[in-house]
Amino acid sequence: xxxxxxxxxxxxxxxxxxxxxxxxxxxxxxxxxxxxxxxxxxxxxxxxxxxxxxxxxxxxxxxxxxxxxxxxxxxxxxxxxxxxxxxxxxxxxxxxxxxxxxxxxxxxxxxxxxxxxxxxxxxxxxxxxxxxxxxxxxxxxxxxxxxxxxxxxxxxxxxxxxxxxxxxxxxxxxxxxxxxxxxxxxxxxxxxxxxxxxxxxxxxxxxxxxxxxxxxxxxxxxxxxxxxxxxxxxxxxxxxxxxxxxxxxxxxxxxxxxxxxxxxxxxxxxxxxxxxxxxxxxxxxxxxxxxxxxxxxxxxxxxxxxxxxxxxxxxxxxxxxxxxxxxxxxxxxxxxxxxxxxxxxxxxxxxxxxxxxxxxxxxxxxxxxxxxxxxxxxxxxxxxxxxxxxxxxxxxxxxxxxxxxxxxxxxxxxxxxxxxxxxxxxxxxxxxxxxxxxxxxxxxxxxxxxxxxxxxxxxxxxxxxxxxxxxxxxxxxxxxxxxxxxxxxxxxxxxxxxxxxxxxxxxxxxxxxxxxxxxxxxxxxxxxxxxxxxxxxxxxxxxxxxxxxxxxxxxxx
Amino acid sequence: xxxxxxxxxxxxxxxxxxxxxxxxxxxxxxxxxxxxxxxxxxxxxxxxxxxxxxxxxxxxxxxxxxxxxxxxxxxxxxxxxxxxxxxxxxxxxxxxxxxxxxxxxxxxxxxxxxxxxxxxxxxxxxxxxxxxxxxxxxxxxxxxxxxxxxxxxxxxxxxxxxxxxxxxxxxxxx
Numbered sequence: 036x037x038x039x040x041x042x043x044x045x046x047x048x049x050x051x052x053x054x055x056x057x058x059x060x061x062x063x064x065x066x067x068x069x070x071x072x073x074x075x076x077x078x079x080x081x082x083x084x085x086x087x088x089x090x091x092x093x094x095x096x097x098x099x100x101x102x103x104x105x106x107x108x109x110x111x112x113x114x115x116x117x118x119x120x121x122x123x124x125x126x127x128x129x130x131x132x133x134x135x136x137x138x139x140x141x142x143x144x145x146x147x148x149x150x151x152x153x154x155x156x157x158x159x160x161x162x163x164x165x166x167x168x169x170x171x172x173x174x175x176x177x178x179x180x181x182x183x184x185x186x187x188x189x190x191x192x193x194x195x196x197x198x199x200x201x202x203x204x205x206x207x208x209x210x211x212x213x214x215x216x217x218x219x220x221x222x223x224x225x226x227x228x229x230x231x232x233x234x235x236x237x238x239x240x241x242x243x244x245x246x247x248x249x250x251x252x253x254x255x256x257x258x259x260x261x262x263x264x265x266x267x268x269x270x271x272x273x274x275x276x277x278x279x280x281x282x283x284x285x286x287x288x289x290x291x292x293x294x295x296x297x298x299x300x301x302x303x304x305x306x307x308x309x310x311x312x313x314x315x316x317x318x319x320x321x322x323x324x325x326x327x328x329x330x331x332x333x334x335x336x337x338x339x340x341x342x343x344x345x346x347x348x349x350x351x352x353x354x355x356x357x358x359x360x361x362x363x364x365x366x367x368x369x370x371x372x373x374x375x376x377x378x379x380x381x382x383x384x385x386x387x388x389x390x391x392x393x394x395x396x397x398x399x400x401x402x403x404x405x406x407x408x409x410x411x412x413x414x415x416x417x418x419x420x421x422x423x424x425x426x427x428x429x430x431x432x433x434x435x436x437x438x439x440x441x442x443x444x445x446x447x448x449x450x451x452x453x454x455x456x457x458x459x460x461x462x463x464x465x466x467x468x469x470x471x472x473x474x475x476x477x478x479x480x481x482x483x484x485x486x487x488x489x490x491x492x493x494x495x496x497x498x499x500x501x502x503x504x505x506x507x508x509x510x511x512x513x514x515x516x517x518x519x520x521x522x523x524x525x526x527x528x529x530x531x532x533x534x535x536x537x538x539x540x541x542x543x544x545x546x547x548x549x550x551x552x553x554x555x556x557x558x559x560x561x562x563x564x565x566x567x568x569x570x571x572x573x574x575x576x577x578x579x580x581x582x583x584x585x586x587x588x589x590x591x592x
Numbered sequence: 593x594x595x596x597x598x599x600x601x602x603x604x605x606x607x608x609x610x611x612x613x614x615x616x617x618x619x620x621x622x623x624x625x626x627x628x629x630x631x632x633x634x635x636x637x638x639x640x641x642x643x644x645x646x647x648x649x650x651x652x653x654x655x656x657x658x659x660x661x662x663x664x665x666x667x668x669x670x671x672x673x674x675x676x677x678x679x680x681x682x683x684x685x686x687x688x689x690x691x692x693x694x695x696x697x698x699x700x701x702x703x704x705x706x707x708x709x710x711x712x713x714x715x716x717x718x719x720x721x722x723x724x725x726x727x728x729x730x731x732x733x734x735x736x737x738x739x740x741x742x743x744x745x746x747x748x749x750x751x752x753x754x755x756x757x758x759x760x761x762x763x764x765x766x
Contacts, residue, residue: 374710381709385731386644392733393648399655412644463643465664502689503665527689 049249052242059235063228070224074217081213085142089206092135096153097199099128100160104192107164111171111181122164129157136202143205143212153202156195163191280356284324288313291351300358302335324354329363368542379423383416390416429488430557433564440482440568444592447477447518451511454487458494465503468494471510479518479589481569486589489562493522493585496558500526500583517571517588528579537575538563562587633659634745635677639669639695640684640707648734649682649707656738666690673699680705680741685719693722703748703756705741707732716761725756 106122109115133154140146167184170177274281274294280301283292293308293316301308301317308316313324319332323341332341340359345352390409394401401409432438455470462468497507501524510521529537536542538559563573570590577583636658640646643664650660661676663669666687673681681699685692685708696704706719711729719727726744728737747756 374712378709381730382642382645385709386642386648388731389645389648389734392735393652396652396655396735412647416644503668 046253049242049246052238052245056235056238056242059231059238063231063235066224066227066231070220070228073220073224077213077217077220081142081209081216085139086206086209086213088139089136089142089146089209090203092132092139093199093202093206096129096132096136096157096202097196099125099132100157100192100195100199101125102128103161103164104188107167107188108185111167111178111185114171114175114178119168122168126161129161133157142209145208146202146205149198149201149205153195153198156191156198160188160191160195163188277355280320280358282313282320282324282354282356283351284313284354285351290316297356300334300356320356323356329359368539376423376427380420383419383423386416387413387420426557426561430561430564433561438485438565438568440485440565442480442482442569444478445481445483445486447479447481447520447589448473448475448511450483450487451490451509451520454490454494455509458491458498462498465505466498466501467504467506469506469508471508473511473513475513477511477513477518478592479571480592481571481589482565485565486569489565489587490520490522492558492562493520493587496585497522497524497526497583500524502526505582513591514588516591518591519589520587521584523582523584525582528581528583529575529577530579531577534575534577538573633657634679634742635659636661636680636682636741637669637672637676637678637702638662638682639664639666639687639692640682641665641687642684645684645707645730649737652734653738653741656742658738658741666692666695670695670698673702678702679745682707682741683724684708685710685715693718696722696724703744703753705744720757720761723753725753726760 102121102125104125106119106125109118110122112118133150136146136150136153140150167181167188170181170184271292274292277294278296280297280299281292281294282290282297285291289310289312290308291310293303293305295305297308297317298304301320303316314321317334319334319339320341320343322330322332323343324345327343327345329340329342332339334341338360340363341356342359343354343356345354390412394406394409429438451470452472455468455472459468494507494509501507505525507525508521508523510519510523512519512521542560559573566573566587566589572586572588574586574588575583576586634657636653638646638649638653638660640649640662641664646662646664650662653660661672661678663672666689669681669683669687670690679702681696681702681704683692683696683704683706685706687695690698692706692708696706704722704724705726705728706722706724707728707730708715708719709730711727716727725748726740728740743759744756747759751758
């Protein structure tokens, strides 16, 4: 989240800096254009439209006045009327020149005043010229007098010349003023442009310094975001392979994460779980995640034992839910085994103890034969005790993989013949044993002692579960490349759904042991373990009420 | 079969042994105690699949003047109980066919004493619930068994099944 904010803030400020830079460039262009235009406009207005006409007209005025003076002077000297021609042209030109100056008199502050002075000087000079012309026309005396006054005319003309000079100066002032204004416009423009350029340079410089840093920061935040996403993906992948259900809950107990083990355990898909309250998705889990101790819950129609552990963090918690049912079941079977083992050991012990107590009765002297029978009972039951203890030890060793088998060639038929012989001796009278042994040798690879133990175990089971008058068939034959021993009884049988489980350790068809015969719950486990380690297989076929058939198949040698 | 020491071994030769054992060791009923001779001997049915245990109980009970019949399966025990009347049934909780509890329920009015190698409080409670008046946990001393059964029968006459249970195991389970 922080990364995304930093990245967008960096992007925003960079964009702003670029916009500012563009604004600065536009300002530069605008200011430059404005300054150029203003300087051009000043030149056009002041030089061409105002100063130049005044200047030119003032010059013309001077020339026209000189023309008048030249004409008058020539007439005074020569007395020839034709000499007055420049005088007449000058008079006309002077009127035009003054009119032109008057049209532009607003250009400078002093011009109207100097123009008035020029008019007065012109009027005075023209009055003087008219007086001279009149003197010349009056005759030679007048001509002489006019010739004498010529110098006075020079003073008059000098005054006019100074006025005309002031007008020229005024025109020059307009030009000066325009130039000054142009200069100040230029300076202002240059200063403004310099300032704008400076700002632009500052922005550009800042960008130059900032952009790599910002790019780096952007890159780093993008990188961090990418790595966070990758870590999230890796974490998710790790959680996908955890065998416990891992559930992320927010403060409202809404599911935020739901791993595949949770899908498996609760039978609810990820899509349906995420975003929904836990109580709706897996009501069975609510007790577990509340109690944080093993609780029983119904999941998918079965009773399960669940245990949850939690890790809290700001905004929620991670709950790990374990299915304890298998452990619970194993534990139950273990404690059942202890009870069973105690029961199994007590049964022969009860006979031994009872026999000893009976022998030692003080009130009745037992005949020697009876005494002997009880001693035999003690011996047999002690043997049974020994057998049970060995079976328990064997299963413990098998479980810890401590049993060393010595495989050798052995004749299955011969082995079974001997087993049948010894079993026949201790068979209850109500049960018959029907061996079906081959004439030929069936050689298998097996540990003879352990194989004998396994087959005897099967036979003991068959005897134990046989009803009165029940037959037990022991069949040995060669089949499908294997030596096969079959032990079939007519006992109570085993329901089909228990067939796989009867080979499990401690498993009993009748865990309460309120009916059926005793047993350690180890016999079939030991048989299967031994035969499997010899490379063989054990199978059961059974119809409840009609008996069971156990088959041992061992590879032929 | 009565009094045959070899019966527990399931030996087919049993009858031979019986011939020399019965008169000398089992003086019941003709050579019984004066007390036993005066009354009809208590009739006990033992249903127990473990032949050693069955024989030990029978031997000691007969020495003390009981009339004993034995069965090794629940079905056999049930048919005997249905055919003849007994004062008491000594019943193993675990039998190869019918469960001891089920058998106790089907035997009806005859008082039942359970014996079992399983002796937890739960087992006793289940036994009482199944109607037993007493529950004997193996291993026990078979020599004192006749005395125990005789007192059970006396107590039963005085204070009923709960009385017997109270005598042996304290207050009966709720």
